[in-house]
Amino acid sequence: MKSLFELAVGSIQGREHLRLTKNNQDAYHTLSNEQFTIAVVCDGCSSGLHSEVGAQIGARLLVDRLAKALSSQSIQENQSIPRELLEQVHQDLLSEIKSSIEAMGGNWLQTLKDYFLFTIIGVVITSTDLLVFSLGDGVIVINGRELDLGCWTNNAPPYLAYGLSCEVPRQDLLFQVHSLPPLEEVESILIGTDGVRDLIKAAQQQLPGKQELVGSIDQFWRQDRYFTNPDQVRRRLSLINREVTKFDSQKQQLDKQVGLLSDDTTLVVLRRRRSF
Secondary structure, eight states: OTTTEEEEEEEEOOHHHHHTTOOOOEEEEEEEOSSOEEEEEEEEOTTSTTHHHHHHHHHHHHHHHHHHHHHHSOOOTTOOOOTHHHHHHHHHHHHHHHHHHHHHOSOHHHHHHHHOOEEEEEEEEOSSOEEEEEESSOEEEETTEEOOOOOOGGGOOOOGGGGGTTOSOGGGGSOEEOOOOOGGGOOEEEEEOTTHHHHHHTTTSBOTTSSSBOOOTTHHHHOTHHHHSTTHHHHHHHHHTOOEEEEETTTTEEEEEOOSOOSOEEEEEEEEOOOO
16 A cells, blocks of 8 residues: 555666577556555566566466455455455466466467566455465565575476366466565565575675675665666666676786676565655
């Protein structure tokens, strides 16, 4: 809800994707009005040739379907967000993806693998309730505490679209709803793609070409600049991930410093508005 929480967002291409001339395969989408706030981040499978396409489509579709579902239901005061809402949105997403694959033609399974494999993390806030859910890996931090999303063999998380190919048991492809404090106790929420892990680990490293430290992940919900300037998160991530080449006069050679974020990095932060 706009009156309860403010948002800061940003996304950058990872160092390795830049080196391999691959697109940023992350995506995010948000919607905030007086009835609810919805935020979603998606991370396309790195082995997919064009998984950024599915990630972008998935993020927008998920926010749109959640918004329509919430708008069609009158959630009364003190009423929680119906958890079955996620099941319906899950089925709607699969149906939309299936229709897109059929419309694109070609080898059906190959199109699915090339375009529509992506992880999902989402947040829904109403005036009375908070829902945080995920399918696959990524990062969720609530009030400064990171949630455990589990781990997967060979760094191969489940993807929603596997539900169309029956390659993975269905129970592994449902949204995981996370246990959270009551809404009134929540001050900040950060959701991010897997690249945010490198960002957290780099806290005590110096920015490339500077004496300044990267800093703790809590800067993104503690510092006002990220909420007053809509491009500030992206700028900070870009500064952390820039490549700098300087001449070392003592060694008489060029000194190259690479960016600190090897993977695409995307985050959405929600912070409770302050009362003055």
